[in-house]
Amino acid sequence: MTVESEYSPDADRIMAVSLGPQHPGAGHFRIRLWLDGDYVVKALPDAGYVHRGEEKMAEYRNYTQNVPHLERPVILDSSNILFAYSMAVDELMNSKVPPRAQYLRVIMSEINRIISHMYFIAIQGLFLGHTTMITWCMGDRDFWIDLGERIAGARVTFAYIIPGGVRNDIPGFAVEKGLNTCDWFEKRMDEYEKIFFDNPMVHQRSDRVGVLSKEDAIAFGATGTVARASGLALDVRKDEPYSSYSDFEFKTPVLTQGDSWARAYVALLDMRESVKIIRQALKTLPQGPVRLKLGPQPRVPAGEVYSRTEAARGEMSYYIVSDGSPRPYRLKIGVPSGKNLKALPHLLKGVHVADIPVIYWSLNYWPVEADR
């Protein structure tokens, strides 16, 4: 788009404004807005400020070397992005991942779902001026990061789920810590409901704000929390029970309002199910090896694979084309933030400027993940 077209011919009335990329909320991301007074006439997302060329980088590295850098696009949810990658490589190599590793993969990806959702609802609180929510959630999130650290040995970027299994076994004390954390966290979630989701101020600011209809959610290809808040019961864990998800009892929370409140609340409901899964998995953890020996340079036969998992933000998918060489010929990461981006300009049309932050953040959009 040229510079001229940034400004409307009706220049007296319509003002073009850039929101970001330095805005504290829309970090590394810009929204170009055309405003008529306090109303948004048109909004266009401008991504790419944190594009790192992950897909090109992957073509220069072998399947083992690709593990640590592929989790960088979404360090909040590092296990889930590696889960889909590992599943893709396992499928290409036709390797049979041991049951204990399957359970540990699920445990870690659910811990990461909670870590990611806690960040999400914390910042949603910040954007609504609810300071308690961000301080509580950011503090409580650390207990889950601690638990992940006990299991994986690293903070945040766990690099735990790898092709062939998981990097290391879970230490015995982490099982007990995990069960304690689950018990404590369920009580905390009741408190979040009381102070935040049942809060009249929060309802006034986010009810019926940025409503995405179910039809639009389907047409835009929306996924994850965004789809489930609009009545679209999509959950890869249920639809296509990968790994050991078929062994656990859990529900897929679905709301029908489709507004900003529902998109945040569905994340809380998700976390309740995650706690259930983690508890069941820790209690019934099978014995056995946790990793197949693949060697430093796994031999991956030629072929194509499309694998997907339910990450915190939605469907995370990998399309890998292997030509039989040690490195992927083509690796495409289909990230949920990218899939939900199409909804943003649609939802911002016609809203008040003051509603932009809450709508933007309620989409659970993570610029680094979308840009890769």
Next chain:
Amino acid sequence: MTTAVSNPGTSVAAAPPQPAKPTPPSGAAAAAPSGSPDLGRANSLAAKITSECPAAKIEWVKPRRLKVSVPPAALKEVALFVRDSLGFDHISTVSGVDWIAKNMLEVVYFVGSTSQGQEDFVLALSERMARDSPVVSTMIEVWKGAEYHERETHEMFGINFQGHPDQSHLFLPEDWNDLPPLRKDYVSPGR
């Protein structure tokens, strides 16, 4: 209210060995559930698509996955057919592949479904074109959500989507004037 850090010495009673669960046949994945990872459904979908469009070629069939390659001229017709008659209404992602040795470029549309009982299936529709004149038509009319995915494929592979409303750079800098970076003949700096 906080979690007490348990003493590393206390060992947790190891869970008794599980009764051997019917572990799914691997490969098709670690992902395959206890259900039937058979190819019946994929094959019947493949038959429906090829009877609708005889030019369509089945590339591979897997449990819950099917890749069909279609000549670019027929893609829209097939896309409308799979959306309206077979229920593949939910675009997942779009990928390009540069087959430099064959002098071809490929675009792959990955489409899921929101219809009951078919949510687990992902259909891949692909089209191939010559590398020196990569022009195809956009699928935005079929799946609105394809817009940003196609825009990305355009800048990364140099494929021109006819009818696309905005093919300006999404991720690349506005002043990028090198080869499209995901093409095989583009070499990353320092390599």
